[in-house]
């Protein structure tokens with residue numbers, strides 16, 4: 398099988414990549430789920446960009462760097478922020494309609510932003526964006542999309558990527574291409590509590606690692622402070638926009654407590670709020686309280702969250718909402734330059750799987766949807782330099798099959814990561830996690846046959862091991878990486 402471009406993943410980064418490349422050749426877009434999938438469709442809060450009157454690039458850059466603990470790559474941050482308005486324009490050209498009134502955009506406020514700069518579509522921004530992009534993809538004659546098709550590995554020889562290998566039902570397919578775009582999202586499922594979908598098993602990170610791609614900053618996992626505390630491994634997010642609109646965090650006695658730790662209170666950066674809640678949870682449960690904003694406002698500003706919660710038995714207008722932190726976003730990933738190029742020739746990466754340096758040690762809220770549009774649009778600047786697809790090249794095809802003997806380790810792995818490589822880390826805890834993960838990883842690498850659930854599990858183990866290794870290497874706390882015994 399051959400095509401000009403392979404795009405792996407159909408979240409916002411994959412869809413934006415496919416639509417950009419489709420002007421230059423045939424695109425094969427592959428997703429292990431449906432076309433509208435991944436974390437993108439779950440994004441509630443919105444997308445940050447400097448489009449308001451009382452805002453400036455400088456302020457957005459400063460906020461991004463403050464949230465990232467000044468570990469960010471300044472030139473990449475500047476690039477991201479300055480291309481925000483054109484990314485919004487491109488999304489609007491694709492049919493996305495952000496909320497507006499007669500004066501202009503209705504801009505939301507989120508923690509650690511010093512201006513109202515969050516464009517949104519009520520509280521289902523991600524879904525509304527990916528639906529529109531998917532509509533364009535379905536219509537585009539240059540794009541073929543394969544759903545329920547599982548990416549296994551890159552076809553790499555001498556540090557050059559010739560395409561990718563997929564599993565469709567019980568068959569393994571090799572596809573050759575001029576270039577391959579990785580957009581498989583994050584790895585939140587390595588943790589017991591996560592806001593990420595079940596599909597976030599780090600397949601892209603693990604395959605990139607196997608192929609020899611440079612990967613960095615995996616220790617910076619952002620934990621969202623406020624997921625609904627509910628009995629489910631994929632926790633429902635209570636968007637930061639709720640705190641942005643004035644919600645309080647209270648303990649079991651009904652007392653606000655975040656100010657005791659940080660004068661910015663509920664709008665402190667995410668890592669601080671997550672840790673403060675984590676500590677407060679040692680005394681009892683923690684709740685989000687937005688009852689004072691009233692039913693009319695809440696139903697209008699957060700219609701989907703309101704309805705979803707009501708379905709679970711919580712009325713935002715009258716009830717306290719039990720919350721817990723949960724693994725939410727991977728700040729590090731496959732290292733890319735400003736054009737999305739990795740260290741492997743003809744292999745690009747975009748979105749959450751990539752690490753351009755914009756997020757530093759912790760992501761500023763609503764910058765990730767922006768990143769997932771701004772960087773893929775860069776492809777049009779480099780597409781002319783890409784080689785033709787090779788006529789013929791043989792790569793080994795693994796046998797379908799494999800073992801299920803490891804299926805019970807997933808829960809154990811998630812628990813180990815939550816307790817030992819989670820919000821608050823100790824060297825001792827990380828070392829004990831590492832020795833178990835190393836053992837599992839080495840054993841599982843011996844199995845050469847492939848099936849989806851086995852490979853996903855193997856990828857989870859590899860990712861957990863890589864995260865732990867990175868965390869152990871960083872001796873001091875920084876941003877989202879918090880170590881207590883050094």
Ligand SMILES: Cc1cc2nc3c(=O)[nH]c(=O)nc-3n(C[C@H](O)[C@H](O)[C@H](O)COP(=O)(O)OP(=O)(O)OC[C@H]3O[C@@H](n4cnc5c(N)ncnc54)[C@H](O)[C@@H]3O)c2cc1C
Nearest residue numbers: 406407408410429435436437442443548582748749763766
């Ligand atoms: C609940 C929630 C709320 C969020 N809210 C916001 C917000 O308001 N603003 C903001 O900026 N960010 C938000 N984020 C973060 C943001 O949504 C993500 O960082 C961003 O959407 C990532 O986009 P992506 O395209 O890189 O990955 P994803 O959207 O996760 O897409 C990954 C794609 O890769 C596919 N895939 C994965 N593995 C394979 C494989 N092996 N084979 C084939 N396909 C594969 C998946 O099926 C999917 O199609 C939120 C995240 C979550 C979880």
